[in-house]
Amino acid sequence: MKKVTYFPGCSAHGTSEEFDLTVKMVMKTLDVEMEEIPDWNCCGATSAHTMNESLAYALPLRNLVLAEKLSNDTMTIPCASCYQRLKATKVHMDEDPELAKKINTAVVGEGSYEGRVAVKSMLQYCYEDIGLEAIREKVTSPVSGMKLACYYGCLLTRPKAITRFDSPEYPMSMDKIVEALGAKAMPFDFKTECCGASFSISDTDVVLQLSGKILEMAKESGAHAIVVACPLCQSNLDMRQHDIEKKYKVKYDLPVFYLTQLMAMAFGFPKEKMMFGKHIIPVDSALAHIGEVIEEPKKPVKGKKAVQAESEVE
Amino acid sequence: MARVGVFVCFCGANIADFVDVPTVVEEAKKIREVKFAVDYKYMCSDPGQQMIRDAIVQYRLTSIVVAACSPRMHEKTFRKALSDAGMNPYLLEVANIREHSSWVHQKDKKAATEKAGDLVRMAVAKSIANEQLHEISVPVTKRALVIGGGIAGIQAALDIADAHIPVTLVERSPSIGGRMAQLDETFPTLDCSQCILTPKMVDVASHPYIELIPYSEVIELNGYVGNYKAKIRKKASYVNFKTCTGCGTCWQKCPVKVPNEYNMGIDKRKAIYTPFPQAVPNKPVIDAEHCTYLLKGKCGICAKFCEKGSIDFKMQDEVIEREIGAVVVATGYDLWDATPYEEYGVGRYKDIINSLEFERMVSANGPTGGLPIRPSDGKVPKTVVFIKCVGSRDKAKGIEFCSKICCMYTAKHAILLHHKVHDSRAYIFYMDIRAAGKGYEEFVNRAQVETGAVYLRGRVSKIYQKGEKLMVRGEDGQLGREVEVEADLVVLATAIIPYKTNPALAQLLGISYDKYGYLSEAHPKLRPVETAKAGIFLAGCTQAPKDIPDTVAQASACAAKVCGLFAGDTMKKDPMISTVNNEFCSGCQNCVQVCPYQAIVTEEIPLGHGAREMRTVAKINEGVCQGCGSCVAVCRSMAINLAGFTDPQIINEIVAI
Incomplete structure (x- = not known):
């Protein structure tokens, strides 16, 4: 059995409870024991790192130092923002000795940072440490028939200098995981486009415009639903969808799943346990596609000329 | 008694701003052997050189020290001034007080001035031990090698050949023409690329002074300027060019389709092909990576249909050698x-x-x-x-x-x-x-x-x-x-x-390239055509991105350089080379191993006067020796001497400081 340190972040204990819940279900199935960092604190996302650089590093650093007290060598984080802050702090601490010296003093009561623990997003942990093969093995009720648009948002693979995982522009790791679950990942150009989350409260119109474009392109791709691995992505695309539909006079009806919800379903957990009731856009229309056969476009038959040429060779 | 003249240059503000030039002159005057010392704003200018020439005559000077910029910049200029005044040019010493003092010690004028004084003292001391030296003549092989048959290589080859100098043009693909042959119309006049290029391609093929070797690569280059030896690998074309008429039956019949490089892979060509209809030479080659017969031993349709029997599946790569005097690199x-x-x-x-x-x-x-x-x-x-x-x-x-x-x-x-x-x-x-x-x-x-x-x-x-x-x-x-x-x-x-093989090519030619693979010119402004290695020149995009007019201009400049190099039957060479004193040489051959130019060989000489027994001593090829001094440093018996940098000269320098 694998062991991994878990940093849930504030949203997992609030708005994205269903993410936290399904992560735990999935990890249990995959024989991974999760050990939550005792007495973890805020990662400093959004407010701290726009206001005060030292604080923006000091807050995540305390979590990194606490994580080193556990015996695991990897930490996994479901929230993309938390992941981003912790990973950025780790990279800067590891590679900028001047900064490391300065920030280390902030956590002096907790011990000092060694850089022993790898920081990975939930997506990265599933893709790299668990692997597609292990995931595929646990699938008992594949979600085949579903066409899905995987939306990574801005933080899971960006900036590349920090995340060092997958492509910053056209990542494929989530696509490959949902395919391992039996679903079809649709080619989707807006998988890393901005959803406007930072303006969620201050300028909602921007969010409607940007998230609207993502929904439009997801619909265009032929997807039945969107898959995310970030609480903020989920809330923006799900919660704002009715407002977007109202503003642009369109109908998208695209449920927004957490990746782990679909994994848990494919691993055989009943859908009643997924807390789908928390979703604004009902998920049933998308789930109804499970079991459908997706017709692949026919591959072009070899032209007459090519066949002739081959026979000539013989 | 030696009579030394010292000439200190301001170099505009380059030296004068950070070195107190008059003080340096005064310091020089204190040296016993210095009979004349003066400063001037631009010593390299004509009035500056005239001062040197006049002083040589007036003060009956026996050696000259110029304290100015790096000898790489103007040593030749001042040597010329000496010989114009009837003095052996190698009695000149340059004290580099610009790069070695004023430029690097800009924050401390006093120290920079002191250092300049030291450099002058060293140069004066060395010059006293300078000997009269004479340029060496080396024979020249009057044939140029042009690598690359695009517009740059074509232009360089034609211009050199028009001067009745034989050229060997090596092209890696089956036809010359390069990128320009792929273009439709050209800016800024929209004349058709093919219409202006193909006549030149034909000229190359028919020129009596051009030997065109297509589908080949240079794999080795040895020797030195004027006397290079190149090995060229002719890739097996599997077609006998002597009998092939280029009728085209073979590529019409060939069943194997391969993405067409000439058309950037948009359509297909055959496994036996000419790159394009206007190819020069217009003879097909077989692409061994895709030919069914060469891969699996089946097919052979081209051979069946070839009326001339020109297809030869047993053909092997062939390595040929050429003796050449200069190289133009134009790899595109x-x-x-x-x-x-x-x-x-x-x-x-x-x-x-x-x-x-x-x-x-x-x-x-x-x-x-x-x-x-x-x-x-x-x-x-x-x-x-x-x-x-x-x-x-x-x-x-x-x-x-x-x-x-x-x-x-x-x-x-x-x-x-x-x-x-x-x-x-x-x-x-x-x-x-x-x-x-x-x-x-x-x-x-x-x-x-x-x-x-x-x-x-x-x-x-x-x-x-x-x-x-x-x-x-x-x-x-x-x-x-x-x-x-x-x-x-x-x-x-x-x-x-640049073409992806540029770094490998640069290494085999012994020239330098930048981080992108572009070949480096000797000087970005004043020597944009030469490389740092004598006798190797650059044309076209192999050096930097260029349009057609610039490429053609540079190619013609290469040709002018090659023609200049070949203007005489021999080439003049600096006499600063090593010589072996056989009396002292123990034959240990340490020098043979350290010589970076393979200029040292061994020879057998009689053990003593009239003796039959032989012993081994080192022998230096004066054409190849570049005067780097490595052999002098490793010689245990102090048998090797480097002209212009003899032991007395070096010791004088050391004693002076």
Whole structure:
């Protein structure tokens, strides 16, 4: 059995409870024991790192130092923002000795940072440490028939200098995981486009415009639903969808799943346990596609000329 | 008693601002042997040189010290001044008080002045022990090797050959012509590339002084300027060029289809092929990687149909040697692979092509008969977006330089698109329009006015597919807003990079190259054609991105350099070379091992006067020796002496400080 340190972040204990819940279900199935960092604190996302650089590093650093007290060598984080802050702090601490010296003093009561623990997003942990093969093995009720648009948002693979995982522009790791679950990942150009989350409260119109474009392109791709691995992505695309539909006079009806919800379903957990009731856009229309056969476009038959040429060779 | 003259240069402000020149002169005057010392603003100028010439006569000087810039800069200039005054030029010493003092000690004028004084004292002491030396003559092999048969190589070969100097032109592909043969029309006059190039190609093939070796590569170069030996590997063509008439039956019958490099892979060629109909030589070769017979031993259709029996499947690669005196490198360019632009979907969308692919499409002899099409569905595009600086000027993607020609050929592409598809419109995203050249700005204006091409200043941030269209999202920097263009086709003006084998070639030639693989010129301004290795010259995009006029000019400059090199029957060479004193040489051969130029061999000499027994001593080839002094340093018995840097000279220098 694998062991991994878990940093849930504030949203997992609030708005994205269903993410936290399904992560735990999935990890249990995959024989991974999760050990939550005792007495973890805020990662400093959004407010701290726009206001005060030292604080923006000091807050995540305390979590990194606490994580080193556990015996695991990897930490996994479901929230993309938390992941981003912790990973950025780790990279800067590891590679900028001047900064490391300065920030280390902030956590002096907790011990000092060694850089022993790898920081990975939930997506990265599933893709790299668990692997597609292990995931595929646990699938008992594949979600085949579903066409899905995987939306990574801005933080899971960006900036590349920090995340060092997958492509910053056209990542494929989530696509490959949902395919391992039996679903079809649709080619989707807006998988890393901005959803406007930072303006969620201050300028909602921007969010409607940007998230609207993502929904439009997801619909265009032929997807039945969107898959995310970030609480903020989920809330923006799900919660704002009715407002977007109202503003642009369109109908998208695209449920927004957490990746782990679909994994848990494919691993055989009943859908009643997924807390789908928390979703604004009902998920049933998308789930109804499970079991459908997706017709692949026919591959072009070899032209007459090519066949002739081959026979000539013989 | 030695009579030394010291001449201290201000070098404008370069030296005078940081070294107190009059003090240096006063210090020099204190030296016993110095009979004359003076300063001047520009010692290298004619009045400066005249001061030297006059002083030599007036003060009966026996050696000269010039305290100025690096000897690499003006040693030759001052040596000439000495010989003009009737003095042996090697009685000159240069004290480098610019690079070695004023430039590097700008914060401490006092110390810089002291150091300059020391350098002058050393040079004076050394010059006292200078001996009269005389230039060495080395025989020259009057044949040039041109590597690369694009327009640069063609022009260089023709110009050299026109001076009745034999040229060996080596081309890696089956035909000469290079990139220019792939172009449709050329800026800024829109004359047809083939029409101006193919006659030159024919001239190369028929020129009595040019030996054309196609489908070959240079694999070794030994020797030194004027006396190189090159090994050339002729790749097996499996076709006997002597009997082949180029009738074309073989490639019509060949059943194997391979992506056509000449057409940038848009259509297919056969496994036996000539790159294009106007190829020179117009003889096919068999592509061994794809030929069914060579891979599996089956087929052989070409051999069956060849009336002349020219197909020879047993042909092997052949290595030939040529003795040559000079080399012109003209290996050309490649387009950078834009795959790192993931935000553009390069590689995912068929309808994003690069500029050479577009060039082939609009070319009259191209795979689409001169009509641009969308690779995805073969439809003629109405809205075409051109994106400039893809890769170029983009540090994040790894290339910092400007590719120089993209602004011009993109303007040309806009015009060509308009000529081929009248109801089309070009949108051009650009960073700056760099149209410096004769008639270039006018040409860009023409593209804008005549074709209605929309120039949008800004970068493209994303390309995505919406239905059949490619949505190109970018910035219109002049209006300060985001724009989206619904495009049928997107053409990327990707960066110009040197051919991928350039570093390997540079290593085998012994010349240097930069981090991108461009071959380095000897001086970026004053010696843009030469390399640091004597007798090797650069033409065209192998040195930096260039358009056709610049390439041709540089190629002709190469030819002038080669002709100059071959002007006499022998070549003059500096006498600063090593000599072995056989009396002292123990034959240990340490020097043979350290010599970086393979200039030292061994010879057998009688053990004593009239003795029959022999012993081994080192022997230095004066043509090859570059005077680096490595052998002097390792010689245990102090048997080797480097002229111009003898032990008394060096010891004098040390004693002086």
